[in-house]
Amino acid sequence: MQFEINKSYHGFKLIDEYPINEINSMAKVFEHEKSGARLLHLGNDDDNKVFSVSFRTPPSDSTGVPHIIEHCVLSGSRKYLTKEPFMDMVKGSLNTFINAMTFDDKTMYPIASRNEKDFYNLMDVYLDAVFYPKIYDIPEIFMQEGWHYDLHNKDEKITCKGVVYNEMRGAYSSPSTILEEEVSQSLFPDTCYKYSSGGDPDVIPDLTVEDFKDFHRKFYHPSNSYIYLYGNGDIEKQLQFINDEYLSNFERKFIDSALTLQAPFKEKKECTTYYAISEDEPSENRTYLSANFVFGEFADAKTYLMVNILKNLLIESSAAPLKNALIDKGIGEDILFMNSEGIQPSISFVAKHTSDDKKAEFENIVFSTLKKLVAEGIDKKLIESCINIVEYNLREAEKFPTKGLIYNIISLDSWLYDSHPTTHLQYEKVINDLRSKIDTGYFEKFIEDNIINNPHHSIVVMNPQKGLSEEKAVALEKRLDEYKASLTDEQINRLIEENTVLKEKQLAPDTPEAVATIPKLSVSDVDPKAASIPQEVIKEDDVTLLFHNIFSNNISYVDFLFDVGMIDEELIPYITLLSDIIGDVDTKSYTYSELSNEIYMSTGGIDLSSAVYVENGNDKLYYPKFIISGKAIGDKTITLLELIKELTTSSKLDDKKRVKELIQQIKSKLEMHIYDRGNSVVSNRVSSYFSPASKYSESLNGLDYFWFICNTIENFDTNSDNILANLNKVYNSIFNINNLIISFTGDKKDFDLFRENFTIATSTLNKNKLESKTYDFKETKLNEGIQSSANVQYVAKGFNFKNLGYDYHGSMNVLRMMLNGEYLHDRVRAKGGAYGVGITFTRTGDVTVASYRDPNLKETLKVYDDAAQYIKNLTMDQETLTKFIIGAMSQVDRATTPHMKGEIATQNYIRNISQADIQRERDELLNTKPEEIKVLAELLEKVMEMDYCCVLGNDNTIKENEDAFNKLVKLNK
Template identity: 50%
Template sequence: MNFELSKIYHGFKLIEEREVGEINSKARIFEHEKSGARLLNLQNDDDNKVFAIGFRTPPNDSTGVPHIMEHSVLCGSKKFPIKDPFVELAKGSLNTFLNAMTYSDKTLYPIASKNGKDFFNLMDVYLDAVFHPNIYKYPEILMQEGWHYELNSKDEEITYKGVVYNEMKGAFSSPDDALYRRIQESLFPDTTYGVESGGDPECIPDLTYEQFIDFHKKNYHPSNSYIYLYGNGDLEKQLKFIDEEYLNEFDKAQVDSAIGVQKSFGEIKEVRHEYPVSPADECKDKTFLSLNFVIGRNTDPELYLAFEILEYLLLETQAAPLKKALLDAGIGKDIYGFYDTSILQPVFSIIVKNSNEDKKDEFKKIVFDTLKELVQNGIDKKLVEACINIKEFRLREADTRTYPKGLIYYTKALECWLHDENPLTHLEYEKSLKNIKTALNTNYFEKLIEEYLINTKHSSILILSPKAGLAEEKSEKIKKKLSEYKASLSEEEIDKLVKETEALKERQTSGEKTEDLEKVPLISLEDINPKSEETPIEEREIENTKMLFHSMFTNKIVYTRLIFDTRAVEKELIPYIGLLSGIIGKIGTEKYSYIDLANEVNIYTGGMGYIASSYTKYDKLGEFIPKFVVKSKALVDKIPKMFELLEEIILNTKFNDKKRLKEIIQEMKSRLEMAIFGSGHIVAANRLFSYFSEAGKYEELISGLEFFEFIKTLERNFDEKYDEIVENLEKISTEIFNKNNLLMSIAGEEEEYKEAEKHIPSLLNKFNSGTLEYKNYDFQLKICNEGLLTQADVQYVAKGCNYRKLGYEYKGSLQVLKTIASLDYLWNNVRVMGGAYGAFGSFGKSGNMFFGSYRDPNLKETLQVYDNLENYLMNFDADEREMTKYIIGTVSNLDTPLTPPMKADRAITYYLSNITDQDIQKERDEVLKTTKEDIKGFANMIHEAMKQNCLCVLGNEAKIKQNEDIFFNLVDVFN
């Protein structure tokens, strides 16, 4: 259908229409005349359609009201009055994305689906949720999702409980997360960006029900909304639905949600904060130093893009001059940058980790001296070219990995749209990129450095220092506050709290009315394609080396994988394989210094990556193949140079650069620390697998906590271990990078393959092809049941085993069990009633299974929930509609959209794991045919699995020690 400017379509007036070549879309901007809602449509041929509605939601304090509201509106609405329609959708839709997000100044509700009927269903539930939530009827929603006083009986101590409260306790436990929050606070003391939209745990209990309701009344009006439609959907039908079902009932209103601008300070403002470490920990070398600068407005497209490139140039690439200067001076052990464009006044930060407060002045001096030197002498043009090239490659590739492409475009659009500028500003990047490319023969970036960094008028220096025992102090302070609060209450007030706790639990445990459940729309099994997608893989051969070709459209980009078997490496040296993956490509070679190498890679390719991993043979219990994968990608005309660089890196890396080797190991330790705080559930699950799985033990040695211990030891004793490190890296490189170990993979169209084929023999003939002796790794597995001690305020609780070792086989219906366990049983018992931020189950084809929780205030209680799953399954009852819902939700996970390199990686996994297309089809058939009896039949397996009593908990030191009777071993993770 053709649309005409200024015409009205179902209440929406078309304001603007134009082609946006950069994203291959036709863009249309509408305004809904009656309600004042804004709408952006990006029409294209992408069948993964995206709908989103967002609101400008700047908070005035740190009670977390925008974040709590984001959770709460999804807890039932006028049209869909059940307690958790969000979970019902997750269980029973074909969504490819379903979530909600709170930012510093906005709250977004996006969904995506390839199925047209499903897309409208999701849109309906989300629109009713934001405009007609049940928060007005049930104060218990705020209690559950935000916070409440928990008091089960008069004699108990009062505690705080709530999903967001525990989520933010977990977030504030991470020093890296705390640093980002304090940076914003230091730069914007007078605007909304100076408070915590997610909620500070110390402030969350200040939020009242009245303030909560007022926030919704003010901000969740169509006049304050930003609606988005993306993909190949029927736009007229979508507009008609949104208008007739929702917007037509609202009149335009004035919503005062504009975001103010912070006045500059005129000088560098100094701010200090503390973060907790264990009382037993050393505080030396654990301080963060951060220099932070406000960079114009995020509505300036060229400045916005230029500083994205400049941040990478100064601090992220291996050739980054500012990073090098700070490392050379020994200011800290890890240096990185941060450029936040999501807020009106973007922030550029230079961060030093694992430093000391007495380095503050030297840090500042080196930063400004280095920046002045770059301005005076000019930035190396090859470095400029490399950084522009890699940014342009990523813009054009549009590989978003985690999120649908359409959602990334929405967040980019909002960075201007939210501030009353054109939403297409950052999507149309060609003009800005063209201007930035003048930096190849001008002092473009030098001028930016001078104006926004050297001559800054708005900046801060932040010192975040460790304090031993701070977590215990805060815990005692909260305990005392709650004790005093209880002492101040009358008998009647205490009774009231007990009754409120009971009322909340009654609501949480009560079932839903069948008629209400049936109001949530559901597609039918007939809407699902019964056929699984075929794996794009074809075996070929070049120079007696097996090639896997993945034929697919890649927009003239060729994706290569060099997959080396690592079984020739002896058992004692396995951790060095993980070390090799972190070092290779970041250190010099015979031909290039590490700086020149980084520039060459970024100029001629889209990047290279090095991954130590393993693949499980699913047809042979306990058998796995360890691999080292070298990933690369380049445009077709750059293929020769890509292979030349691969050869140089793989065969000619020089590990004996002592200074550089030390820098990389220090950085690896720092990044592993960040991962432990950011992904505690994954750390606990992987550690758990190492107790009973051969592949799990191997992964623990190359990337888990055991690898972290290895890296800590190398870093602590680097000088005395230096010769040993170099010798072992050289030894395993020879044992890994051998032609007899190699399997290659190429993804692209036939034309790309033929071009690559011309240059592969030259590479292959350079490899050593000596005889290798493969080792059989005997790990002598044993259950350890560890408590992993940190200063986090929450837990990550994992329990599991290998069900195949108990005599059970993998079936597709196990994936339906995963959906039921994760989104029904565990959601209700661990999240809703337990207050954890998340809970989930997993059943792998290898036999590894586990249950896990995320940012969980509990420990023993959660383990008891896992143990009780067998009873739930024995009594499991679901009618045909419920079973259909669970099956659809499971198929949604099977059909997650994949980018070309992700498809190639999955094909490689199937190939190495001996999984055929017939196996995948069989799994799908079993999912689609799953019955209630199948689910009930898993009760005995769960009973046997939980009886193994194999568990691992990462979390709060005091909490774990209170429950130390359940552990065989306690491990101080960071000491």
């Protein structure tokens, strides 16, 4: 159908239409005439269709009201009457993405699906949720998802509970979160950006139910909405649905959601704040110093790209002069870059783990280094390489498989600020213009104007404080005690009754009538045939080539997988340390700065990592690998191969100063990420107690590796010769042609070029036959309580069911969905207040269940222990089971990028997983019967009876529950 500008289609007036070559899409910009809703449609041939509705939601305090509303509106609506339609759709949908996100100034509700019926179901559920939520009628929604006073008998103490409350307690366990909040307050004191839209846990309990409702009334109207459609769907049908079912019911109105600019500062500001560390953690050299700058507007295309270019140019690149200058002068273990969301961009240069008496020196080095760059000029190769990094990220949609969602977020980075919705999607002209300015002094002038001579900046000092967590806990307890003391007996009884009703509602099943309102798919909506990833296996010159003929937009993805089975057990952590160091040290031909420039001038980057591939069905047989992954376009693949050769044969591991700097930075990054992935940390840790493959993996990428890094840096000065000797020994062993697998993903013509030239990288590799080692990893029930300064817990339990005599079956995917979507969700998240929880079953037999940002410990372990009894007592028919089958299929048929497809096929090849195995699992999943689920209850019961557990959590909470563990361990030893 041809659309005409200024004509209306189902209430939507077409404002503009034009192609966007960068994303192979036709853009249509609409306005809904009656309601005032804005709509952007990006039409293309992508069958992974995306819908979202977003709202501008500037906070006016730090109670987290935008975040709490994001959670609450998905907990029942006008048409969808279950307790949590969102979770019901997760359980029974073929979605490729479903979530909701709160940003500093907006809230997004995106979904994606390849199945058209499912797409409309999801779109309907989300539109009904945001415009007609049950939050006005059911107070327990706010209590569960936001916060509430928890009291069940008059003699106990009052506590605070709530999903968002505990999520943010976990978030505020991270120093980086506290620093980001302080930086925003320092830079934007007169705007909404000084507040925490997610919610400061100290302030969240100030939010009243009425203020919560008023926020929704004000901002959740079509006149304040930004609707987005992407993919190959029928646009006319989509517009008709949105208009007829929703927008036609609303009148246009003025909503004051304007985002104001912060007036420029006349002089810099200085601020000091604090973060908590435990009593036994060292406080020396644990300060954060941050230099922060505001300039321009995010809607400006050049400024938007320059923020990310500066990130790489000054800090992230190995050649980054500002980072290198600060590290060289010993200002911090690591130098970080932060940038804000919002109408005005800000950038921050952060020295992590330094001392506050270095503040003046830190400032001096920042400004003197930048002034020197301006005076002498920036390395042109560095500028070009940083532009290339940004361009690759845009072209690959940040490697996210549902790329339509990334385009949606990018569109809002201009659209939300009353600029054109596709400003940042049409990036080629701006990129080319910036490239043309490399030799003109543009980048130097940009730094001079926006950083050096910019009075709108701040210096933030964040110091560690022992006992701060305890102080806050005491203050909270006092506040709660005083609140309880202020209540009459009648008010206390009413509070107990409210909590009783909440608990009953959380655990009560939805009525059949409510369940009937949730849209359903059938098994017939699922393709019974498993997708097959193309893979050609070629043996050539002692190397196994795996070719995946997949359209990749002319990008060649190359993965070298080196066998590391010859490494001695005590040297296993050096494999990952090597992957973290190579590419950031000098080689025979380049300094590390020159090497970084060469890599990014010609390629999309080279990543190094380590992994363990476990034999299909046998965790005692596994294949550890060192992986070099690179990507390039056209004949630049030859340059990529030359650079891989340089890395594998010419890296120099003799510079003690540089290696020490890198290990300090590795430690810094590991510390920052532990709390963000705490559930994975404890899940992998508990698996290592009973799984040989997981034990090996712990040494590569788990807590054992973290502790190895901590010990290495602590003893580096006295043990550096031995450390470098071990690195060189591992380096000289693993870059060996024997058992080498090279995976290529891309077009046939690009593979032919690669095949003709891959020996560039392999001809000089070591050809000595090295004997594989046998490791004696014994099953050990460590059951550790890992003590930290976190405000919450990450609670894991598990065992290997093959060790108990059971075999893997596709129906385990269905059981996983049932437990995650109902039993665990209801008891650990909804009732318990944890932010998340999940169980997994692997082909190799591992069962692990872990919670995320959990206020509880023993209560959660008991929930795990009772899971089998829940399954035994469950009454279900085939129709009920079908929704879980559908939900499980959404995880099996998840969205993937071209490179991800190649990685999956390669993994299956190494693990000896055949297409027949994949199809058999799919058949078993699709044909799961209620009795098969019942049988699995016995397996689950025996797994939990083995009583293997691991918890990472708050120091005091771990101590209070010491009897749950065999040993207590400090996270920061």
